[in-house]
Amino acid sequence: MITITNLVRTYQTGDNEVRALRNIDLAIATGEFAAIAGPSGSGKTTLLNLIGCIDEPDEGTIEINGSVVHAGKAKERALFRRENLGFVFQSFNLVPVLTAEENIALSLSLLDMPAAERRERLRAIIDEVGLTGMEDRRPARLSGGQQQRVAVARALVKDPKLVLADEPTANLDSETGAAILDLMHELNQSHKTTFVFSTHDPMVMDRADRLITLRDGRIVDDDLRRRAS
Amino acid sequence: MKRTATGIIGVVIFAWTALPVAAADLTAEEIVERLESNQVQETNHATATMVVRDRFGERTSTMESWSKGRDVTLIEFTSPAERGQKVLRTENEIYLFYPDAAELIRLQGAALRESMLGSDISYEDMTGGKTLLETYRVELLGEETIHGHRCYKVGFEARRRNAAYPRQTVWIDTELFVARRSEQYALSGRLLKEIEMDRIETIGGYTIARRMIISDALKRNSSTEFTLDDVQFDIQVDDDLFSLEELSW
Amino acid sequence: MNLTQIAWRNIGRNRRRSVLSVTATAVATMSVVMLFSLLSGIADDMASNLTRFYTGEVRIRNEEFSTYEYLQPLHLSVDNAEATVAAVEGTDGVAAAVPRISGGGAVFQDDRRIALLFTGVDFEREREFSNIDEIIAGGEIPVASAEPAGPSGPSDTSGPRLVPAVVGAGVLDRLGIGLGDRFTLVTRTAMRGSNAMSFEVAGVARFPVPALNDAGFWAPLPDVQRLVRMDGEAGEVLARMDRGADERAVTEALALSAREATSTPLEVKYWKEIETTYSFIEMAQVIYSIMGLIFFILAGTVIINTTMMAIYERKKEIGTLEAMGMTPREVVRLFFTESLFLAILGAGAGLVVGVIFASILSRTGIDFTEAFRGVDMEISPVLYPKITPLSTVVVTAASIAVGAITSLFPTTRITRIQPVEALRDE
Structure with a gap:
């Protein structure tokens, strides 16, 4: 579903030029549970951001289901993300003034759908992520793991084609991290949603069906352990 | 007796007996004394016409006056617009009688500078009392010719603050000891009034100027012409005429 | 969850800052309401005096x-x-x-x-x-x-x-x-x-x-x-x-x-x-309108400041919202709505307080006798402010408008930030 050709991304930091990604070629199939790993500075987050079209490449193309999204204007990219992508962040990034349910509903509210369907989806996803009973709490009253569940629910409630997770377990203890990972894997299986992670957590790397390793902006290893079903 | 036009303008009567004196010998004080001594009359009775000119035109009023000695004068207006109005001047005060009012109006102090009948003559110009030499320091400034007549030019400077005019210059005829011209100034030296006297005549032994033209230097196109139509000196004038009772309804 | 509701909740996030914004706007609005009410009172008074006793x-x-x-x-x-x-x-x-x-x-x-x-x-x-x-x-x-x-x-x-x-x-x-x-x-x-x-x-x-x-x-x-x-x-x-x-x-x-x-x-x-001193009133109205505008702009600078701080503090949130698919315009609308709420609250509060004071003074009057000593104008020494549509509705509307417009300056800058940059911070 994702086809990346000759991707280059360079940053200016002060006087320095940092080559974050050098001529990346990559293809990811629908339904894959893939991880992009590598030491910090390897470019994994950059790659994720580019796939998620919240950043623009300097050279090369990214096609998602045939669309070259980064070629459009900010508004078009936003709309594409709205309908097709879900994000899970390292630091959860929930809106503090909204309850868990409202945070999840926020991503739905950007889409057009009847109120009944909205409610139905919300109930379902809350249940799926195991937050029943806590949906009225604001993030301040949720643990890290619970917050990340909310984030996952938020990403998935709109049934996106692709979920991008940037180091989702980094701020969680290993037990909670594992649980989140399990959750995401379940959803990957049940919803057939493609998941792409960036991580340096060995546990995540282990659970991934495909492990792509980056170093210094290049792919140095691409290990497909399990085919997507 | 009337004040000369140099200090106070009112009914102007000059009496003078011509005494040939060598002009060069006289001091300023002596000249002024001569001028003043010519003004002593026992009584006089006159009628006069006053024409006031301003930007709107000309206004004429007529009056009749009586005076005795230096101190008292009674004026009664005879023209229609102010018929019955009277002015009584005593040593330091002026009383005004208006038929339309219910009481006499007494003028004192600064009020004496009110203009009489809208003319360039103020009530103060009629106050009696002190002599010129008592009120002013005098200085002989030279001689000049006014309208073909040789005159002494005498400068007057007030001794007190509340004199009619702080400074004056008077041109006094060297032979007749009558004033032909005078100018009044403010302390700053600014010209306030100018007076020209003419139609000098001798009547009943007294030499007088029958006509005076006063111009207010501060107002444009503003002048007052005062003419004695008829005058009699040293006639019988009753003292009662100058009483307040006489000034009543 | 719509933008308005989110915006409303958001102004409660930083109480102190919101109170600051609201107070600045309220003070400016109250002052101008009272000023205009006083001016209306003076105009009326002068008109009455002139028409009764002079012209x-x-x-x-x-x-x-x-x-x-x-x-x-x-x-x-x-x-x-x-x-x-x-x-x-x-x-x-x-x-x-x-x-x-x-x-x-x-x-x-x-x-x-x-x-x-x-x-x-x-x-x-x-x-x-x-x-x-x-x-x-x-x-x-x-x-x-x-x-x-x-x-x-x-x-x-x-x-x-x-x-x-x-x-x-x-x-x-x-x-x-x-x-x-x-x-x-x-x-x-x-x-x-x-x-x-x-x-x-x-x-x-x-x-x-x-x-x-x-x-x-x-x-x-x-x-x-x-x-x-x-x-x-x-x-x-x-x-x-x-x-x-x-x-x-x-x-x-x-x-x-x-x-x-x-x-x-x-x-x-x-x-x-x-030609009477009444023409001064008409001139005064113009001058006071300009002064009023300046007051509001000054209050607006407070709003600009607080809005800028809010945007800065919530950069990551902006990035997240955009990642979720909110267009930059929609994010701007969100912040703008927040500023608008603050402006409305401030102007409303200022209006209420201003009207209360002006009402009281319209009954008791303000005694300018000492101040007017020696002033030769056809104004009574005791003046009564008058509450008018101009001094209330127009003033409040102007206050809100200026507050809203000034908030556009910092908020429209949001459109220039790439989501990834917004997410990057901290």
Whole structure:
């Protein structure tokens, strides 16, 4: 579903030029549970951001289901993300003034759908992520793991084609991290949603069906352990 | 007796007996004394016409006056617009009688500078009392010719603050000891009034100027012409005429 | 969850900052509301004083009078005064008309010369025209006399009677007299001569204008006509119109009527065309509007500041929202709505407080007597602010508008940030 050709991304930091990604070629199939790993500075987050079209490449193309999204204007990219992508962040990034349910509903509210369907989806996803009973709490009253569940629910409630997770377990203890990972894997299986992670957590790397390793902006290893079903 | 036009303008009567004196010998004080001594009359009775000119035109009023000695004068207006109005001047005060009012109006102090009948003559110009030499320091400034007549030019400077005019210059005829011209100034030296006297005549032994033209230097196109139509000196004038009772309804 | 609800909740996130924004706007709004209410009060007051005591709503005079006004040219009068007044009264749209003669004279007391302003009036008509009953503080308004003061003929030896006058309270203080006492006034006449008349204090008036109160008195017109030798004449004829009348039309109509009644060449002017201190009011309105705008802009800078801080603090959130698919425009709308709420709250609070204060003051009045000492304007010393649509609705709307517009400056910058940059921080 994702086809990346000759991707280059360079940053200016002060006087320095940092080559974050050098001529990346990559293809990811629908339904894959893939991880992009590598030491910090390897470019994994950059790659994720580019796939998620919240950043623009300097050279090369990214096609998602045939669309070259980064070629459009900010508004078009936003709309594409709205309908097709879900994000899970390292630091959860929930809106503090909204309850868990409202945070999840926020991503739905950007889409057009009847109120009944909205409610139905919300109930379902809350249940799926195991937050029943806590949906009225604001993030301040949720643990890290619970917050990340909310984030996952938020990403998935709109049934996106692709979920991008940037180091989702980094701020969680290993037990909670594992649980989140399990959750995401379940959803990957049940919803057939493609998941792409960036991580340096060995546990995540282990659970991934495909492990792509980056170093210094290049792919140095691409290990497909399990085919997507 | 009337004040000369140099200090106070009112009914102007000059009496003078011509005494040939060598002009060069006289001091300023002596000249002024001569001028003043010519003004002593026992009584006089006159009628006069006053024409006031301003930007709107000309206004004429007529009056009749009586005076005795230096101190008292009674004026009664005879023209229609102010018929019955009277002015009584005593040593330091002026009383005004208006038929339309219910009481006499007494003028004192600064009020004496009110203009009489809208003319360039103020009530103060009629106050009696002190002599010129008592009120002013005098200085002989030279001689000049006014309208073909040789005159002494005498400068007057007030001794007190509340004199009619702080400074004056008077041109006094060297032979007749009558004033032909005078100018009044403010302390700053600014010209306030100018007076020209003419139609000098001798009547009943007294030499007088029958006509005076006063111009207010501060107002444009503003002048007052005062003419004695008829005058009699040293006639019988009753003292009662100058009483307040006489000034009543 | 819609944008408005989110925006509303968001203003509660940083209480202190929101309170700061709201307070700044509230203070600015309250100040301007009160300022404009005061100005409205002043305008009303001045209008009332001018039309009652000076110019009426329409003023008819000899056309040459204005040129020489400073010389007080009584002789430049309006002939056939009574007929002229009647003609004006009979014109459609005219509620009342009065003849007046005004001039200056002096009272001599000891060695003081006290300058006074006299006005000859038709008291009966003035009750209607200038509502003088309202300003009488003692005594009474003279009843129209059968004939004027002064001897009725050469054979009348009764002497002049005292002319009843309504005298300003300040005048009585200056003269040191009271009700029932007399004073004699000397003045120039229309014939450029002099005359005097004695008046009895029949009534005491509290004129709202200090200049009139301290120097003015009113006496019956026939007596004043005699005093200044203006029999049958008036210095001016003043008219008031019916409420809601067309000023232009009525002024023209009554000018026509007046010109038919008298041969005097006339100047007929609607009061706002006469150069008075009222034109200052109109100028003041412009100046105050600008000042008000400046106040709001200043308050707006507070909003700009707080909005900028909010955006800065919530950068990651902005990035997240955009990652979720909110377009940059929508994010801008979110922040803009928050600022709008703050502006509305602030303006609303300011409006309420301003209206409360202005209401209280409109009843108690503000005493400017000391401040106005020596100021010669036709303004009463005690002023009453007046709450008007301009001073409330317009001011509040302006406040909100400025606050909202100024918030656009920082918020529209959001569109220039890439989501990834917003997410990057911290």
